[in-house]
Amino acid sequence: MHKLMKLVVQCTAILLALGAQAQTTTLTVASFPDFDRAVKVAIPLYEKLHPNIKIKLLSLGLGDHHTAMTTALATGGTLPDVIGVEMAFIGKFAQSGGLEDLGKAPYNGLKYRDKMAKFAFSLGMSSSGALAGMPADIGPGALFYRKDLLDKAGVTEADLTKSWESFIKAGQKVVLKTGAYLIANAVDIKDIYIRAGLKDGEGVFFDKKGVPLVNTPRFQKAFELALAARTTGVDGRIGAWSNEWSEGFKRDRIAAQMFGAWFAAHLEEWIAPESAGHWRSAQLPGGAFASWGGSFYAIPKNAKNKAAAWEFIKFMCLNKEMQLEAFKSLSAFPALLEAQNDPFIEQPIEFLGGQKARLLWRVAARSIPSTSVDKYDERANVVVNAELDKVLEQNKDIKTALADAQKQIEKMTRRRR
Numbered sequence: 001m002h003k004l005m006k007l008v009v010q011c012t013a014i015l016l017a018l019g020a021q022a023q024t025t026t027l028t029v030a031s032f033p034d035f036d037r038a039v040k041v042a043i044p045l046y047e048k049l050h051p052n053i054k055i056k057l058l059s060l061g062l063g064d065h066h067t068a069m070t071t072a073l074a075t076g077g078t079l080p081d082v083i084g085v086e087m088a089f090i091g092k093f094a095q096s097g098g099l100e101d102l103g104k105a106p107y108n109g110l111k112y113r114d115k116m117a118k119f120a121f122s123l124g125m126s127s128s129g130a131l132a133g134m135p136a137d138i139g140p141g142a143l144f145y146r147k148d149l150l151d152k153a154g155v156t157e158a159d160l161t162k163s164w165e166s167f168i169k170a171g172q173k174v175v176l177k178t179g180a181y182l183i184a185n186a187v188d189i190k191d192i193y194i195r196a197g198l199k200d201g202e203g204v205f206f207d208k209k210g211v212p213l214v215n216t217p218r219f220q221k222a223f224e225l226a227l228a229a230r231t232t233g234v235d236g237r238i239g240a241w242s243n244e245w246s247e248g249f250k251r252d253r254i255a256a257q258m259f260g261a262w263f264a265a266h267l268e269e270w271i272a273p274e275s276a277g278h279w280r281s282a283q284l285p286g287g288a289f290a291s292w293g294g295s296f297y298a299i300p301k302n303a304k305n306k307a308a309a310w311e312f313i314k315f316m317c318l319n320k321e322m323q324l325e326a327f328k329s330l331s332a333f334p335a336l337l338e339a340q341n342d343p344f345i346e347q348p349i350e351f352l353g354g355q356k357a358r359l360l361w362r363v364a365a366r367s368i369p370s371t372s373v374d375k376y377d378e379r380a381n382v383v384v385n386a387e388l389d390k391v392l393e394q395n396k397d398i399k400t401a402l403a404d405a406q407k408q409i410e411k412m413t414r415r416r417r
Contacts, residue, residue, distance in 0.1 A: 023052050027308050030058045031084035032065040035295045038136070038316065038326040039084075045322065046315055053308060062086060072300075073098035079300040081309040085133050087294040088378060090124055094132035095375030100299040100306065103131035107310050112318060120335045122201075122370035124296050127208065132298055134317045137332035139260025139293030140364035141192060143282045144267070146180075146275070147353065149255040153177035157282050160256065164193070164225050167285040171234030171255075180255045181236035184245055186229040190388055192258050193222040196288030200370040205380040208372065210413060214384060215406035223391055223398045230392045246271050258284060260293035261361040265331030268351040276350065281357040289367040295332070333361055340365065376413050383408050 029039055036059040043055045058080060060068060066089045072079045073096045085093050093099060102109035109131050113121050120135035145160060150170075154177065159170035171182030183189070195204055197218070206212055213219075229235045236254060238245045248254040249272040257263060267279060284290065297313040299306055315322055323339035326332040334340055340362050348354040374380075387405040390396040 024054055025052060025305055025308050026054045026056055027082065027305055027312055028056045028058060028080035029082040029084070029312070030060075030065065030069065030080040032060060032062045032086065034330050035084050035086065035136075035332075037330045038332060041325055041329050042316060042322060045325075046312065049315075050311070053312075055312070069093070070096070076302065079302055081299065081303045081305045082312060083298045083300060085296045085298055087123060087139065087291070087296070090133050090296055091373035091377040092375045093298060094124065094126040094130070094373060096132075098301055099130075099132045100301055100303075101130040101132070102134055102299065102310075102313075103129070106307070107131075109134055115318065115337055116335045117337065117340075117365050117368070119291060119368040119370040120294065123291070123294065123373055125372070127210070127372070127374065133296030134298070134313050135335040136295050136297055136317050136323075137262075137326065138335050138365060139262055139291055140333060140361045140368065141195070141258065141284050141288070141290040141292045142261050142263070142357075142361060142364065143256060143258050143284050144263055144279055145256040145282065146252070146254075146278050147280045148278045149174060149178045149180055149252065157280070161282050161285050163286045164189070165228075168225070168228050168232055168234055171229070172232050174255050175234055178252075178255065180253050181238075181248070182234040182255050183229065184236050184238040184240060184248060184254050184257065186226040186235040186237075186392060187385065187388060188235075188240070188258050189229055190222040190226045190384075192284060192288065192290055192292070193225055194219060195290035195292070195371075196284065196286070198369045198371050201372060202369070203372045203374055203377075205377050205384075205409070206374040206413075210374065210376075212380065212406050212409040212413070214380065214409060215402045219384070219402055220398060223388060223402065226388060227391055227398065249275065258292075260291075261333045261358075261364075262293055262331050264349065264352060264357065277353050279352050280355055281352055281360055283360060283364060289364050289369075291368050291371075294335070333358075333365065376409070379412060380409050383412070 031039055039057050047053060069083055116135055117138050120138050124133035124135055125131055153174045155170045155173050160167050174180060174182045236248060238248055297316060299309045303309055320338045323334040323336045324342055324344060327334050345358045345362055346356055349357050383405050387401040391398055391401050
């Protein structure tokens, strides 16, 4: 009898274990560096709260990840439950038709709009108003500069930020007195200027009807400023993310860089950690506010575990503690307003000389307009950059370059829309 009871107990334990395994859901999340670090941080926390969920993280390089997801969405291939999307690609993904509309039932994501940075939601929406991606982190545009080099040149932060013309004039002093370039590439000015000064609802490259906005005064001024930076010699003609670019920061050859707030962590962690204490952050020149970078989570229409995927996304995007954890561990500026209001935002940043720079980034985050995205933004940017290169390197007339870019984009989109 004793042996029989023991056998019954063992069998019961086995059946309970099998039952638990049967109820366990494996949630597949596809992401890319460094956005995938947030998922890595979240896994033990989330699985502790949800013991019946096991998260499987798939990570590829930025380009490879988005190419693979684009192909799978277009062909109906195998897709994960959750997709991480970088801001440069969200327009294409939002218009793909392969993602769940997170604004509609059963998700009803639009009810969380007031909880997030006002511009972040609009970036994740398609032209038809579908919420294709839930914002997780944002990239308030900022100007980073080397205070030691500016001091040596007799240049102040105000000289850099008063206006774009003042920015370039100050750069000439930096080059003359220190031998360092003010910025790596004149294209950086174009990239920021075309995003600055927009109104809510406007797009960077296209209007709401998909008409290109390239041959306009905004792009004209952006090209003129970039050309002025090149002709006055304040830029180093160095491509971003190249070896020469990172070496320029290591060797004190680049005095400033305009990027998203996340760039401070890149400088500290791998680009130029030895320059700690020399960098500062400021608002963009000319009172401009613009978004540069940011990340979203999306759910494919053919995902297997949509309900579980949505719960995970809400944890990543709407849970204050998780937003703060990502902020602290990988400097991902939170999209969630509640996280932006945490006292952590007021802490000094040692790498930036003890500056409380996060307060500046919060001001920027709350001043950025809610611009719209288009599925051809990425392609349009390639065309615009090619024409700007002809202006900077081949002395092509700016008006001609913009007219040519407009025609190319019109032809490209007319054929594919």
